[in-house]
Amino acid sequence: MEKVLVTTALAYTNGPLHIGHVRSTYLPADVYTRFLKMRGVDAIHIGGTDNHGVPIALQAELEGKDPEEIVEKYHEMIEEDLERLNIHFDEFSCTCREFNPDHVDMTQWFFKRLYEEGYIEEREVEQLYCPECERPLPDRYVEGVCPYCGAEGARGDHCEACGRYLEPVQLKEPKCVICGSKPEVRRTMHLFFKLSEFEEDLKKWLKSNDNLPKNVRNYAIQWVREGLKDWDIVRDLDWGVPVPLERYKDKVFYVWFDAPIGYVTFTKQYCNRTGQNWKDYWFSEDTKIVHFIGKDIIIHHALFWPAMLIGVGATLPYTIVAGEYLTLEGEKMSTSRGWVVWVRDFTKLFPADLLRYYLIVVSPLTRDADFSWEDFRDRVNNELVANLGNFVYRTLSFIYRFLDGNVPEAETDQEIVDRIKETHRRVTKHLEKFRFREALTEVLRLSKFGNEYFQEHEPWKLKDEDPERCAEVLRGCARVVKALAIMLAPFLPDSAEKMWQSLGYEDSVHDVDWEEALKDVEAREIPKPEPIFPKVTEEDLQKAKALLPEESGESEGPDDEYVSLEEFNRLDLRVGEVKEAERIEGSDRLIKLRIDVGDRTVTAVAGLYPTYEPEELVGRKVVVLTNIQPKEMFGVRSEAMILAVGDEPALLTIDESKREVEPGEQIR
Structure with missing residues (x-):
């Protein structure tokens, strides 16, 4: 039986989650995995947190704490944020060497395999060294002027202004971020992964894999065209996975070497817990590996990681789904300026399903999207409350009031059967192709059809004039409610469950087969209906807007949106x-x-x-x-x-x- 392994980019433990993280990675992966499981596919969702690297070591040093304290604090917060949004994992773990020794073992296993195959090479490199702090300075311990665009404040690994990846020694006017002094250049030995040797294999894989989205393939092929450079995989730090060579005992692996290996570590931990063999996922042609990531880490997942997998003889990804960016009220999110909406703040004001809905329908995953509080209110009130919620509530309320609370025994109009069948076909096809917005839009069209059908056939008149026809109309509407509940389950898990229970079912909609949406609704007693979705009021909107600073620092106000x-x-x-x-x-x-x-x-x-x-x-x-x-x-x-x-x-x-x-x- 085919297995599907779904992974989400590991959240970096230097802060809690905001809605941008959710939109690009965790939400689409959760929807996709829920869909597969409802279809009976052997699918698992693997995720966790990324805990090593310079940023955490630097943050811990600046705060006077141990890195483990930073990791533990934010790992718990991130896990809680994901639970608040009903994002389910079959295994959620961490890469921290102190909390997860299994990951140390797996990372070193990968390294030894690559080393034995001749894909690791020792080279002497130039390294910045701070004489005041008396230590080497890895990437983010250094800031300076970008050698490409001249922007100030460029880090030793990346320039925010022009987007170029950098090495610390490339910076002009470098300074140590701890003491501010000017570092000097020294030479040291590092280990390099021979990425250049995989250039042809990667080019062939990228061009032949029709499952890769265009934004992933095009960006990765561009890098290959320019020629791949070998990859320095160690850092002069004491925070990370130790290099298992005696002469490198004072160094650790670069975080982007050990982080993706976390997918394998966590899979093995899941398999150990469930009595399976992890190699059936990572060394089998019968497994589809689907990575969900943000577009800022395409290169790591479409070039570096596949090369590592080729090097150890593992299964290459079936596809890599890269979500584009989410802005907030037309501006780039900024944690330093507070121009973000944190998951925990949102869920204190609104049910999780409202955020899940909005982040999916606001834009296709392959395009940048903007989160607007006004648009959020309008979509919730017009699309969820007035369309979907209204149809479900009016159908079930009418059955409860005028048919003694029982879904009647009656035939269903062929028009309804055909509409459900066509919607189910379209939604299935869209989800198979990772077109989440299009799939959810199709479900909403079905509820709109239900509203129109209800209004056109006027059951409030039929109940007295033609009770038999009234029963047929209401049974047809109830059948639409059933189909809606099942097809909404991957997207809006809480709301779908409410709809399912409102039909009198005692099991969970999440345990129902996907094809059940095509079957007739049972004649049964239903409980007293309640509204499915809350309306977003003006008071709610003002509380939400209060989460943001009065001035974002990048615009002069709403009048800037209009041009005379x-x-x-x-x-x-x-x-x-x-x-x-x-x-x-x-x-x-x-x-x-x-x-x-x-x-x-x-x-x-x-x-x-x-x-x-x-x-x-x-x-x-x-x-x-x-x-x-x-x-x-x-x-x-x-x-x-x-x-x-x-x-x-x-x-x-x-x-x-x-x-x-x-x-x-x-x-x-």
């Missing part, structure tokens, strides 16, 4: 023809373009690669905004902006089917 006609008319939008295009050295996405806009040729820098190759842009007529403030990016002065749509940009081009359009023509 006078302001719009000041935009100089023109037709431009691309004359030259070339990649910008040092950037993953930027292309430099020279564009003829009629009275002059301007330079524009645009993030179009790898969606567009530079050579395919030459000759295209595009929409150009020419009167913007010039900005320098990667040493190139950008004087204009070209218009495109979406995260995988689609250029707005000029259709010349009616007449030839010349560069410089105004767009009005």
Whole structure:
């Protein structure tokens, strides 16, 4: 029997969960696993927390605590946050060496296998050393100026401004974050994983695996095209999994080497508990491994981790589902500014299912989404309360009041049977393809159909005029309620259970087979119905908004969302023809373009690669905004902006089917 192993990116224990974490990773994985289990698939959901690495060691040092204290505190908070949202795991553990020695053993097992196969190499490297603190400085112990974009405050591993991965020795004007002194460069021995040797294997896997989403495949292939570099897998720290070589006893593994191995550790712990063999999951062609992650860690899961799996002969992922970002009221979330909604704060105000619903329907997982309190209220009140909740409550209330509380014995209209069948087919197909928003939208369409059917057949009139027909109408509506409860169970577990119990069933909807949604509802007595969803009131909304600071620090207020006609008319939008295009050295996405806009040729820098190759842009007529403030990016002065749509940009081009359009023509 085929097994499906679902994993979620391990939550890093340097803080509790906010709604952005939930939307990209944990919620879709929970929905998918619940769906598989209802279909009778042998599926398990594995997750936990990631506990090593420089950020935790640094935070502990700054707070004067042991790293274990930081880990224990936030592991418990994260686990509680996930439980609040009814996100279920078959195994939820941690990678902490103090609390989980099994993970130390598994990480060292992986390393030894790779070492024996010749995929590990010793190299001398340059390392920053703080003479004041008398110790080496791994990545985040150093800050300085980014060598690529010149931004200040770049960390030793990453620049937030341009997104480049860095090494501490690359930083200009480096300083120790503990004492502020200038470090010196020293040489030391490190261990490297020979990622470059897997370049062809990874390229073949990425191109041949049709199950990988475009945002994952395209981003990973871009890295492979540029040439994979071998990967330094040790750090000069005392917090992490020890390297099992005597001459490296003062070093630990890099957190991104040991963290994904946690998936295997936790699987083994689950199997030990349930009497199974963990290798049946990780070394078997009969297992589909599905990783749910955020898009910021695509490279780790689509390149580094598969290479490690190939190196030890393990099963490669069936797919990697990478959720895009979630902003808050139009702005990037920031924990430092308090511009986030924490899970625990949300669940103090609203039932978990309201958040689950909104985060799924607000946008497809493959696109960035925005959380807005006003939109949240409107969707809950209009879609859950007025549509779904209204249909369930009015159907069951009518049965309770006028049919002695019994779902009647009667035939069901074929129209209802066909509609349920088609909805079930569509929802199933969408969930199989990880299209969660589309699947949930289909379920809501069925409840809308139910409302329209109820209204059209007017059972309040039929109860006196034609009781037999009234029974048929209400039994049909009850059958829709049953189908809704089953198909909503993966998405809204509490609400689906309420609906199921409202039909008089004594078992749990989560123990029901997925195909049961196609079967007729039983004639049985039902309890007194209660509303399924609470309405979000203005008072609720004000309490919710009070969770955010009055000023986010990035906008001047709601008036900025609107542009007057006078302001719009000041935009100089023109037709431009691309004359030259070339990649910008040092950037993953930027292309430099020279564009003829009629009275002059301007330079524009645009993030179009790898969606567009530079050579395919030459000759295209595009929409150009020419009167913007010039900005320098990667040493190139950008004087204009070209218009495109979406995260995988689609250029707005000029259709010349009616007449030839010349560069410089105004767009009005």
